[in-house]
Amino acid sequence: MPSLNSAWGIDVGNRALKAVRLVRSAEGIKVADVEVIEHEHILSQAGDNRDSLIQSALANFVQHQGSIKGAIAVGVSGQSSFARFIKLPPVEPKKIPEIVRFEAIQQIPFPLDDVEWSYQLFQNEQSPEVEVGIFAMRRELVNRHIQYFTESGLDVELVQMNPLAVYNAMHYDRRIKGTTMVVDLGAENTDLIIAEGETIWLRSIPIGGNNFTEALVKSFKLKFPKAEELKRNAATSKYGRQILQAMRPVFADLVAEIQRSIGFYASIHKDSRISRVVALGGTFRLPGLQKYLQQNLQLEVARIDHLGNAGNLDAKVAALFSDNLLSCVSAYGLALQAMGDGAINSSLLPQKIRRERMWRDKTKWFATAAALVVAGTGVAYGSYYYLHLQADKDHLNYGDKIQRTLSQASALDGDWKAVADSGGPDRAQIQRLNGLLTGRDVWNNLLREVFSKLPPGPASDDDVVAMAAIPRGRRLQIVARDFTFRYVPDVTIYESAAMKDADFSLQSATAGSGSGFGRMAAPPAAGAGPKARGYLLTLHVTTPNSGGDDYIRKTVIDPLRQSGENSKSTEYRITRAVVAISRRVTSVQPMLGGMRPLNPPPNNVIDPRRPFAPVYPPNAAAAPAPPLDPLADPLFPNESMKDDTEATLLIAVELDPPPQQPAPPAAPVASASP
Numbered sequence: 001m002p003s004l005n006s007a008w009g010i011d012v013g014n015r016a017l018k019a020v021r022l023v024r025s026a027e028g029i030k031v032a033d034v035e036v037i038e039h040e041h042i043l044s045q046a047g048d049n050r051d052s053l054i055q056s057a058l059a060n061f062v063q064h065q066g067s068i069k070g071a072i073a074v075g076v077s078g079q080s081s082f083a084r085f086i087k088l089p090p091v092e093p094k095k096i097p098e099i100v101r102f103e104a105i106q107q108i109p110f111p112l113d114d115v116e117w118s119y120q121l122f123q124n125e126q127s128p129e130v131e132v133g134i135f136a137m138r139r140e141l142v143n144r145h146i147q148y149f150t151e152s153g154l155d156v157e158l159v160q161m162n163p164l165a166v167y168n169a170m171h172y173d174r175r176i177k178g179t180t181m182v183v184d185l186g187a188e189n190t191d192l193i194i195a196e197g198e199t200i201w202l203r204s205i206p207i208g209g210n211n212f213t214e215a216l217v218k219s220f221k222l223k224f225p226k227a228e229e230l231k232r233n234a235a236t237s238k239y240g241r242q243i244l245q246a247m248r249p250v251f252a253d254l255v256a257e258i259q260r261s262i263g264f265y266a267s268i269h270k271d272s273r274i275s276r277v278v279a280l281g282g283t284f285r286l287p288g289l290q291k292y293l294q295q296n297l298q299l300e301v302a303r304i305d306h307l308g309n310a311g312n313l314d315a316k317v318a319a320l321f322s323d324n325l326l327s328c329v330s331a332y333g334l335a336l337q338a339m340g341d342g343a344i345n346s347s348l349l350p351q352k353i354r355r356e357r358m359w360r361d362k363t364k365w366f367a368t369a370a371a372l373v374v375a376g377t378g379v380a381y382g383s384y385y386y387l388h389l390q391a392d393k394d395h396l397n398y399g400d401k402i403q404r405t406l407s408q409a410s411a412l413d414g415d416w417k418a419v420a421d422s423g424g425p426d427r428a429q430i431q432r433l434n435g436l437l438t439g440r441d442v443w444n445n446l447l448r449e450v451f452s453k454l455p456p457g458p459a460s461d462d463d464v465v466a467m468a469a470i471p472r473g474r475r476l477q478i479v480a481r482d483f484t485f486r487y488v489p490d491v492t493i494y495e496s497a498a499m500k501d502a503d504f505s506l507q508s509a510t511a512g513s514g515s516g517f518g519r520m521a522a523p524p525a526a527g528a529g530p531k532a533r534g535y536l537l538t539l540h541v542t543t544p545n546s547g548g549d550d551y552i553r554k555t556v557i558d559p560l561r562q563s564g565e566n567s568k569s570t571e572y573r574i575t576r577a578v579v580a581i582s583r584r585v586t587s588v589q590p591m592l593g594g595m596r597p598l599n600p601p602p603n604n605v606i607d608p609r610r611p612f613a614p615v616y617p618p619n620a621a622a623a624p625a626p627p628l629d630p631l632a633d634p635l636f637p638n639e640s641m642k643d644d645t646e647a648t649l650l651i652a653v654e655l656d657p658p659p660q661q662p663a664p665p666a667a668p669v670a671s672a673s674p
Contacts, residue, residue: 003341006032006070009334010061011162012148014043014187014210015282017057018324020331021070022308022339029341031310034321034328035061044188044210045224051148058152073158073165073338075330076145076348078204079189081137081161082108082115082459085122085201088130096121100132108136109459111452116142116159118346122199131199135161137348146353157357158338159348162330163191163202166280168342169333170195173308178275183258183293183301184329185209185281190254192261196272198343201265205257206462209283212247219246235287244288251289255296262297264461277301282327307332442571446653449574450537453559454478458635468636472644473546478555479635481646483539491534494652495575504578504650534572537651542585544633548645549582560651573657582647585631 003024010019021033037060039046039053046053062068084107088099100119101112108115117136123129142159149156166184170176170193182193190205209231216227234243262274277299279290284303294301307325310318321328336342455476458464467475488494494504545551557577564574633639 004071004339007335007338008068008070008072009075009165009331009336009338010072010149010154011075011165011328011331011334012054012057012145013327014208015039016324016327017054017061018328018331019061020328020335022332022335023070024339028309029336029339031308031313031321031332033065034313034317034324035064036320036324036328037061037064042187042210042224042228054148055151058148058154062152062154068154071157071338072149072154073160073334074145074149074156075160075162075165075334076137076142077189078161078163078191078202079206080141081135081348083161083163083202084108084134085199086132086134088132090128090130096130096132100134103132104134104136105448107134109456110136110138111448115139116348116350118348120344120346124198133200133344133346135164135346135348137161139350142348142350146350156349156353158334160334160337160344160346161348162186163193163204164200164344164346165330165333165337165342166191167193167195167200167333168336168344169307169329170278171343172333172336172341175278175304179272180276180278181262181274181299182278182280185254185279185283187283190257190281192258194261194265194274196269201269203261205254205261207250207254207257209281211250211253212283212286215247215250216243231286235285240287244286247286251292255293258293258297274299279303280326280329282324284326304329442655446535446572449563450539450560450651451480453556453563454480454541455555464635468639472544472639475544476555477545478541478543478552481540481542483537485538486536487533488536489533490531491536491575491652491654492530492532494536495654504576504652532654532657534575534652534654537649537653538580539649539651540646541649542641542644542646544641544644548584549579549647552582552645552647552649553579556649567657568660570656570659573654574651575654576650576652578650580648580650582645585641585644585646 005024006021008019008021010017016036016038019033019035020031022029023032024030037057039057041049041053043050043053086103086107088096088103091099104117104119105112108117115136116139117134119135120133122131122133146156146159163184166182170180170182176195179194179196182191182195184191184193186208187210188206188208190207192203192205194201213224213227213231216222216230217224220227220230222230230237230239230243231247234240237243265274266272277293277297279293279301280303284290290301290303304325307321307329310321313321333342337345455478457477457479458467467477541552541556543552547554557579560574560577564577567573629637629640631640631642633641
């Protein structure tokens with residue numbers, strides 16, 4: 001991002017809107033203005049009024065500032081966004097974007113068309129390894145957040161996750177020393193940022209200031225606003241001791257989660273040791289919280305006492321900035337990145353808005369070019385008029401020149417036709433080579449559509465723990481074990497309405513001896529109609545859901561059928577999908593398609609970069625490996641897959657289908673005469 005002279009960073013938090021304006025001067029970047037506008041009600045308690053409260057805060061901000069100068073960068077919650085860090089294999093730099101996109105498809109638990117995503121490369125000059133951070137957020141959430149600003153007349157140029165904005169602030173202010181952990185305690189969640197050199201690691205914990213308030217609500221039987229006021233005044237209240245005692249269970253839960261994160265980080269970065277902790281967030285104004293963390297973590301816990309260069313602020317603004325210093329770090333980091341001084345420069349701003357802004361910036365250059373064209377046209381017309389007069393005076397000489405020029409142009413035209421005709425075979429060869437690329441994305445798109453119908457798996461270790469708490473029979477989970485496919489020169493023989501699903505299940509497996517069905521009789525004879533090539537896919541799945549194959553049909557088969565009926569694609573169309581075989585897992589038996597249950601991996605540690613790793617406590621690495629159980633669930637090794645449902649799904653896919661014909665109108669129903 002190019003360097004700018006002025007920028008606003010705006011963080012719409014649960015309790016208040018925080019905005020910081022930075023300017024560039026000969027002395028460096030300075031804090032020029034600060035706004036903190038508290039909401040009338042806490043957003044998490046506002047219900048349907050949440051949108052109006054945000055719009056009201058932005059309207060007040062615009063009214064206070066008048067004309068907004070400089071770029072605008074906005075932050076989004078780390079809890080509603082997605083981050084993964086992956087080490088890339090040694091490759092040429094030009095191939096990195098392609099590899100990152102492939103990893104994004106694998107790691108992001110949503111189709112790429114449904115998210116806004118970006119990435120950032122992290123590389124130590126002393127190491128050949130390259131680590132990439134992949135960041136994403138649901139597109140509908142990003143667009144809704146940006147809409148708040150556009151409706152207030154604010155033009156957003158950058159969208160960043162709040163934890164990354166905090167890292168930019170800490171990195172620019174040189175507060176990252178050794179391996180440093182930043183604990184940003186917000187209202188609804190706590191962002192943990194562990195930074196070492198040029199690499200970072202993120203985790204969002206669902207414990208925040210609201211949890212402390214809820215503890216007071218339960219202990220003192222208060223309404224939430226009254227409990228919030230009591231918490232804010234705990235330092236000066238005569239009941240301070242009782243207030244802290246009521247919040248102690250939340251203190252303990254927060255410390256336990258931080259210790260768990262530290263243990264996990266140490267397990268994947270064995271040469272790193274966290275040396276200090278930086279505490280951020282307005283909740284850290286609670287008396288005793290900083291000391292409690294320091295005693296239980298056995299680490300130095302420091303709160304920042306200043307941020308950036310704010311020496312020239314107005315006294316009133318400086319006091320406001322000082323009172324809300326711990327809550328304004330994200331807004332400060334957002335403004336830094338907007339000015340081009342952030343260590344991380346990724347952005348979740350939708351690509352459509354980026355293109356619109358690019359064309360808008362070029363409009364003034366187009367206007368200038370148009371003016372030059374008009375001026376040039378006038379000059380050309382004047383020259384033509386002048387030359388025309390000269391030609392009238394000396395028409396004989398000009399007539400000869402014109403004839404010579406026409407003869408020369410005719411000769412050149414003949415030469416060009418000869419050259420163009422001689423290149424015909426080369427152009428035909430180029431066209432044939434380009435034809436090799438036709439349809440290269442069909443297989444990827446088909447697999448993406450099929451697997452998108454499966455319920456999304458857990459995206460993090462927290463999701464795995466949450467799923468483990470649900471009884472197996474109630475889990476909305478379908479696991480794809482393996483799949484095979486077979487090309488058939490004429491897939492229309494499997495699409496006939498006269499062929500029942502059972503017949504389709506048998507006939508589809510006729511030519512495949514390794515699909516789990518054995519050998520059948522000859523496939524059905526081709527019909528008299530036009531043929532169409534295609535695929536027959538065999539997908540083996542298991543589910544712990546008590547609904548068994550009914551659950552699989554409703555979740556996977558019915559959506560695939562509906563997708564095929566509504567498809568407008570000219571590349572492929574799903575024409576049939578059935579559950580061919582289903583049964584309960586009752587013993588150590590060969591599973592469908594020759595599958596066997598997977599055994600637990602030897603490394604009993606959760607790795608968020610591998611979202612389907614089994615759940616073990618961080619200190620379990622030294623424990624002896626458990627005995628192998630053939631029916632152990634690979635995701636939950638302490639659970640058995642016995643009584644789960646395993647099934648084989650068959651899917652017929654037609655390639656290059658003709659356009660769908662609209663359904664004929666229903667015949668009118670004749671009404672009976674009285």
